[in-house]
Amino acid sequence: MATFKDPAVAGNAAMRIAVDARNLIRARSGIARSIENAVVALSGRVREIHLCLPDELHVDFAHLSRLSNIHIHVIRRPSILGRVWWSSFDLPELLRKIQPCVFWGPAHKLSAAAAMVAPSVLTIHDLVWKFAPETMPLHRRLGDRIMTGRAIMHAAQIIAVSVRTAADLNATFPKTRGKTIVVPNIVRPLPVPESxxxxxxxxxxxxxxxxxxxxxxxxxxxxxxxxxxxxxxxxxxxxxxxxxxxxxxxxxxxxxxxxxxxxxxxxxxxxxxxxxxxxxxxxxxxxxxxxxxxxxxxxxxxxxxxxxxxxxxxxxxxxxxxxxxxxxxxxxxxxxxxxxxxxxxxxxxxxxxxxxxxxxxxQVDAVSSALMEVFMKTQACGFHSD
Incomplete structure (x- = not known):
């Protein structure tokens, strides 16, 4: 089994994280908010965060590009087939250039090609396709089922955002039990309300x-x-x-x-x-x-x-x-x-x-510390393969 070691990296302050940020090319949604909140929180804890995207950042997330240690990498693939190419070929090539300590797939997706470049963390938010399939369009249900099943095979560590999600994941994919940890999403305070x-x-x-x-x-x-x-x-x-x-x-x-x-x-x-x-x-x-x-x-x-x-x-x-x-x-x-x-x-x-x-x-302090522990453990353990 291959391992990833960077002798120059010592602790959080030297960590370089790459993120599959494809969810940030559209307007703010629940999962996109979770990525946005985590990136903002982690930006104060690590040396560099590299956001990899198949299109330009949506205006809702433009503020991320103004953070000093956030780096944006865009290879435009606007079509559905283009996104498949981006995930399998463009993204791994970006990761080889970035050379991250850890690669994070924050929304159910992680290709084998990307996971071979750096130790990878995968976040699973839910298994709607399994436990409430009738609430999804057929193409999304089939896509999520296939992508989730493949992604978990390549992750060194898996984050489940709730105890329920972890239980559903472990019941559906028993091999995930040893590498799943519950870390909830960060819920930032909203602006001061008006009258x-x-x-x-x-x-x-x-x-x-x-x-x-x-x-x-x-x-x-x-x-x-x-x-x-x-x-x-x-x-x-x-x-x-x-x-x-x-x-x-x-x-x-x-x-x-x-x-x-x-x-x-x-x-x-x-x-x-x-x-x-x-x-x-x-x-x-x-x-x-x-x-x-x-x-x-x-x-x-x-x-x-x-x-x-x-x-x-x-x-x-x-x-x-x-x-x-x-x-x-x-x-x-x-x-x-x-x-x-x-x-x-x-x-x-x-x-x-x-x-x-x-x-x-x-809130940020409570959750970002747990998130960093997962990234540090992933970096220390190196690559994983089922």
Whole structure:
């Protein structure tokens, strides 16, 4: 078995990390946010970070190029087939030029050719294709299944972002047990929120509960809306349902519900981080009854603002979210409706300090140290092959 040793490297301050940053060529998403947050945190701990991309950085992440020790490497391959070529040929060639101490695949992807150049760390966020396949388009389901199965074979170390993800991964691929470690995503504080009055122009004129996320089947939003609409009139009229999130796959049902029940619910689409912080700050509670998640940023962001969370009892959020969480059966509209009612009756009687203390476990200092430990161990152990 080959090993990778660089006698000039001694400790974090001399470490050079290369990153498969292909997720940063599109607008900010959950996984892209996790990469962005980690890169910013690690930039203060290592000598160099090299972001390798098959296209230009999206404007959402342009600020990364302004960090002094971040180096951007772009070989443009805009087509789907071009990305396959980039992963198999361009990326390994870039790595040979960069000569990193560690190569990081932060989003399920790691080719054999890339893993042969430097010891590699792979992050697995979820196994939706295995445990909730009906919530994915067929081409993505098949692609993720193939790429994940191949990637884990080449990784020296594997990061799972939650205990649930680690359990799902180890159950599906037993050989990963000895090289899997749980390191949650970094959840950075959002900007300082604006006043409640700033929401009036959006049509938010009373107390509201908040859903945050891309509109797709996995988020279980239509079922949650029907549960909300089944509530007694008195409760529903006190709390409007506000939805913040862009259009994903199969959002037609939500569009129909929005037209029909526009007095009860409000869909804002994508919002800025400033607006998101303001929504969190002034909502009564946060709703996230997903069918499947690997991590779930809104679960922790809700707690950063001291808010109650309604979420699924069989998801990672049940373990991650900590105190101030109301658990429901995501397949049972009656259970979700009961969860809505419980939150509506409890929201003013929750001590936010305990919730915020729990959320601090996911901030930069706590998580970046664990992430660095994985990279240091990978560098020391060298290459791995199953």
């Amino acid at each position: 409640r009055a700033s929401l009036a122009g959006l049509g938010i004129d009373r107390a509201f509960c908040l859903f945050v996320g891309t509109i797709e089947p996995r988020k279980n939003l239509p079922r949650a809306i029907r549960a909300y609409l089944s509530l007694p009139d008195g409760l529903r009229q006190r709390f409007r349902l506000v939805i913040a999130g862009g259009t994903g796959w199969k959002s037609e049902e939500l569009q129909q519900l929005q037209v029909r029940y526009h007095e009860e619910m409000l869909w804002l689409g994508n919002v800025s981080e400033q607006r998101l912080a303001t929504l969190y700050a002034h909502c009564s509670f946060v709703v996230m009854p997903s069918l499947y998640e690997g991590f779930g940023y809104p679960a922790i962001e809700a707690k950063q603002f001291g808010k109650l969370l309604l979420t699924s009892h069989d998801s990672p959020m049940a373990d991650l979210a900590g105190p101030g969480t109301v658990l429901v059966d995501p397949l049972d509209e009656g259970s979700i409706a009961a969860g809505f009612e419980a939150c509506m009756r409890r929201f003013g009687r929750v001590d936010p300090l305990g919730l915020q203390a729990h959320a601090s476990c996911f």
